[in-house]
Every structure is written in C-alpha cells, then in structure tokens.
Amino acid sequence: MSVITSLLKKSSISFVGGGNVAKAVIGGLRQHMHPSQIVVCEPDLQRAEALKKELGVRIKSDSQPAFSIDSKPVDAVVLAVKPDVIKTILTGDLGKEIIENKPLLLSVAAGVQMSSYRKWLASTSDESKASQIPLVRTMPNTPCLVNFGAIGIYGDSTVTEKHKSLVDAVLQSVSAPKGLFWLNKEEHLDVVTAVSGSGPAYFFYMIELIEKEAVRLGLPGDVARSLAASTAIGSGMMLFGQNFEKLQDPEQLRKNVTSPNGTTHAAIEAFKKANFGNAVEQGIQACVRRSKELAQTLKD
16 A cells, blocks of 8 residues: 555545636545545535536535544645635634534635735634644646646645645646645745646647648648647656656757757757747746736735
C-alpha cells in the first residue's frame, strides 16, 4: 500500500461545490479511499445527484451536517466554489461548523487572501477561534481536469507537516508528476496565477495564431490544429525529460532545434524583431497586477 493510499484510507473529506475541479479531485481520490469517506455540499440538486450516481459519494442533505461523517468530524474541507461565493459560505452556518469541527480548510478558489478567510470565519465566532483553523490556499489550473495540473500551494503557520501530507495526497491525483509547489509567501500565488493559472490560455492563444496562419497559407484547418496541438504536447514532454525525472532547459532545447540560418532561426529572429519576448513580459505583469486588484475587491 502506498503512503498516499495509507493516509487517505484513514481520512474523510468534505467538498463545498461539486463542479469540474471537485469532480476531478474526487475521481482521483476514489482510487485510494472509499466514496463513503467523501461528502459533497452542492446546492444544485441535479448536479449533486449526478455526482452521487457517478462517483458514489455522500451528498449533504438539509438534515445532515456538512463537515462530519457518521458523527465524526472530517479531516479536511475543500472549498471548490467561485471566489465571490466563499464569503457567504464562511459567514453562515457552514462557517460555524468549520469553527466547531476545526478541519483543515483547503481552498482552490483564486484571489481570496488568507486574511479574508480568517475575518469571515471570525464573524461567526471570534478571532481567536478563527485563527486556529488550519488554512491552505491553492492556485490550480485547468489541466487538472485531465490530471496534469500545475498547482501552487501556500499554508500559514497553522499548517503542520501532517496537514501538508494530506494536501499533497488530495491534489496529487489531478497534478502533473512533480506538479505541486509549496510557496514560502502568499503573494507568490499572484505570480503562480500569471504563470500556470492563466498559462493554459497563453498556449491556446499561440496554437490559435499558428493555426490561423497555417490555414491562410493553405493547410486544412483540422490538419493545422492537429499539427500545432501535437507539437505543443510533444515539446512539453521533451521538457519533462525521460520518466519525468528532470526538467530540461527550454533555452537549450530551443537551440538544439535552431540551426544557424535555417528555417527555425528565421522564425525566431522574426519573433524577436516583433518584440515577442516583451509582449510575454507585459502579459505576465498585467496578469499579476490584475490578480492583486481582484484580491482587494474580494476583501470586503
């Protein structure tokens, strides 16, 4: 039995929200734990019933507590809802239940700062009790839906090594090999947002542009899209290296493909002349700024 399986078999987890990310995580967890150890709080009854039918998990009803199973508090609560919904959750009855049961609180919602979680929890009890709740923020990305996500993680001083092990066990099923990254500073989550959180859209945009130009030059659309997508996947696999043991240097891989005065060299030089690098820098910086701005709007 693996360490992850051993840990999860002894754990119980509640999910607030039953959307795509929650479904992906639960699907991975079921490889290591019985579905009866998982309860989902999902107000959309149709979605809740679909989750119960497909994954076998428990669904919270009005007569049941959200964060305990068979009268025993769950070990972790995963907040898998939109950022603007979290305040309503934590300042209501579910927030009171969190204060009472003291589970590890793991959020996959973007932009909500630790101080906001604490403040909202304190509104249902007091600041002292709210400060004792182990709290972890994460920044996942959409490749989690195909079990190849990159996830930035931050936990404050309330988070123990045991908590970290549980977080890793919960998230590893939807992450790429070595795709979980614990951060030393909460503000680094803004940078993670700009690199991997929003990153899939950058690559989709690049593929979109390559496809459009290839079609303009005469290739059928389906051929152009498949060529561009396959090249992106293959290049990523080359970066990871054999058996995902060691990341390769992207600059060196680029140079390996770029023969002096060859076709690739001509394309790279054209990109440089068009200030492609500067455009990427500006995009990353704009994303970081916007992430910080959104965090401020979610504070109140």
